[in-house]
Amino acid sequence: MGPRVLIVEDEEPLMLLLRYNLEAEGYEVDSVSRGDEAEIRLREQIPDIVLLDWMLPGLSGIELCRRIRARSETERLPVIMLTARGEEGDRIRGLSTGADDYIVKPFSVPELLARVRALLRRTKPAYIATLLRAGDIELDRETHRVRRAGQELHLGPTEFRLLEFLMQSPGRVFSREHLLNAVWGHDVYIDERTVDVHVGRLRKAIGLPRKPDPIRTVRGAGYSFDETFAREDQPLEA
Amino acid sequence: MGPRVLIVEDEEPLMLLLRYNLEAEGYEVDSVSRGDEAEIRLREQIPDIVLLDWMLPGLSGIELCRRIRARSETERLPVIMLTARGEEGDRIRGLSTGADDYIVKPFSVPELLARVRALLRRTKPAYIATLLRAGDIELDRETHRVRRAGQELHLGPTEFRLLEFLMQSPGRVFSREHLLNAVWGHDVYIDERTVDVHVGRLRKAIGLPRKPDPIRTVRGAGYSFDETFAREDQPLEA
């Protein structure tokens, strides 16, 4: 069972979008639409992370965040604030109320997921591996570096996210549609063939002279990170 | 007994098509043609998943979906929206009304079945085996791999779907027409004899030197995955 997320958000569509994507990534999601409700919920069960809307009925996000910090049980509970676009002061204030991070609406889904992961990595490293390793490939989420056989590789941002996503579930086959959603974001309108191109670039970027291709094309279905490659015996660090 | 599906769809032909195919896959199907009827039905019995037409008499699919989400009993009930082609921000809209997934009409039957499976796998993993196993054959839906006696086999997309479908109901005999609907999709106009050819290809693809043929031809009726084969003792992993 994945990390538990509590979403406190009154705009239902947004809440659902978040829920949908987080669940798809394996989180266990709970949600409430009012600040005061959230407070009650937090007495019953403490999640691993909270996504908190800035503007809320019942009890504002800022105030709720203060109260979270005030209770010893939730003192260190990771909180990400969802703020409306624009206000400069907001950012500062958001953090000064005790949020660990904030993100400005509207945001892209991969962006949010990345922040949730980043924060969890900082606070509950057990949940989120910072280093993905498979075969002779290492991807470090923190430093954004990728190495193969000890050698550092250069990947563009998209290639990096794509590889990260694929390595997250070795073996599993993802359709181009799914990849577009997960790597590019939901609202984008991009040709599915573009995925091919990026997979090609990724392949070129992580290809080494006589090393096998770790990315598997499944005709008619999509792509996957080859789990047989992933399971392969590690090269000795010699 | 398979997962229960509630279909809310007023176009009768479509509803029947769905019912037919879902039942063939082992689902227990219930259906209503009006949105308000659906609401009542949902008070009597809660299915495992709902297929919901976007446009409905009585109560629109969107509104019904909202209400489903509003009741705590059905808050997390998986919903797939059936939307007409082309409407503006289909994706966002569909999801933001709270549906877990949506599919654009007209869709192919295998496509729909795949989505139903995918969603159930996410929400009620107990129902949907990701791995089909019968005799010495293993078909992994997640990785799209097929193994026989531990050895990986290569199947084309159609052969894969065909095997998947047959393995789903070992012993059950399917007519060529039925197979065309389930594996190829309804609107296709393909010669029934083509099924023979694909069965042949499938046989060749999964055939190993001195292993028996797991696909049974039923003269005058169709084909089935041989259930005696399926029940056969597993080879020791020695």
Added chain:
DNA sequence: TCGGGGGTGTCATGTAATTGTCATCCAACT
């Protein structure tokens, strides 16, 4: 403000896998 990169999304093209049909051959039933 004016050129570079670097990174992206599309396209056109080349290529190999897949597919639907046929014609033919075979096996099973009458």
Added chain:
DNA sequence: AGTTGGATGACAATTACATGACACCCCCGA
């Protein structure tokens, strides 16, 4: 033996994927 239905190998059309080219765009340093 005569039929009927199924298996199979061949084939041509189609599809799906890989790749190189290219036009933008955005950010930075000059």
